[in-house]
Amino acid sequence: MYIDIITSFLLVFGALLMLIAAIGILRLPDFYLRMSAITKAATLGLGMVLFGVAIHFDDIGVFAKALIIVTFLLLTSPVGAHAIARAAYKQGVKFWGKTIVDELELLIQKSQQLEAEWLNDKTNLIVGEGLILTLLKLPSSHGGSFNHALAIAKDISLVSPAKGHRLMGIIYSKMGRKIAAEQFLNRACIDSNYNNKSVYALVGFYTDNNLPIKALAILEKALDIHTENINFLMKVIYLSFDFGVRHKFGFECCNRVITSESEIQSDYLLEAARYKRFFIERLSGKVE
């Protein structure tokens, strides 16, 4: 009796969810909205109907079959929807008139505008940097190209070697050529006398490749030159804590933040004091 009630409820409710999907596909104004309507409602609706059937038969084999269908649907329906929507976008299926943001279109416009400005004036480094970062974000089918970005970075390095080398390092690390990327980022650090941007780029590269010791060595060198730089000190503390390496150096940096004579925001002081306690605990734990 109870089984009948549950089965009836699941059947009717699943069918109603499918009705929502069908109304959505008929009434929604553009292709992409219709796509979203069917993939959500239909999957849940079919799942409810199948589980209703499985509960009615009360048999492990039927239940397994229902589970197979539902799992398969949950895996494939987003993939299929994504593939079709991507193909439709590339074919130029129109958006609804009230769509506000089309990020790829905005990115293409921005890259074209920056390209024009860059060709106009090749000494304007801010425009060049913006152009390179936009080109790295664009997919290759819409004008994004590593070689083009590299050519621009070479032009920049003629004017300002530090900036050019940093950008070339970033491009190489996106291409996956790690040795070249490391070389260029290191050169950028030396050329720019360890300024914020180059050091961040190199440290980011090392942490992405899971080399915290090298990152900390670079920060140590940078701190020899800029002894009072609060950003570097905090970066050392976070890295040392997250990766669990070189606690003594992290502890030292906590002390340097706390005893520093220049004005520091109170947030940083609080953080440093909190992390100092962790470092003391970890260091004393090792001794015992």
Next chain:
Amino acid sequence: MLNIAIIVSVFIIGLCMLLVMIRFIKGPSLPDRVTAFDLFATLVIASIAIFSLVWENTNFLDVAVVLSLIAFLGAMSFAYYILKRRK
């Protein structure tokens, strides 16, 4: 109770098929028709599940498994076709 529920849900799914068919005929673009076809395949799977309940025969569920596989392959190949077709 279960008989009424089966009749109601079959009726609703038939109505859904009708609505999806309207979208299939209207278009306006090929991706619209492909998504309508995808939803139609889902509806057929649901109706097969309900008919296996009507005839008390669980073998029909195997058909539903195969159909869900084929619907996915159909959608993927249509996506590839849309991508490669000339504008």
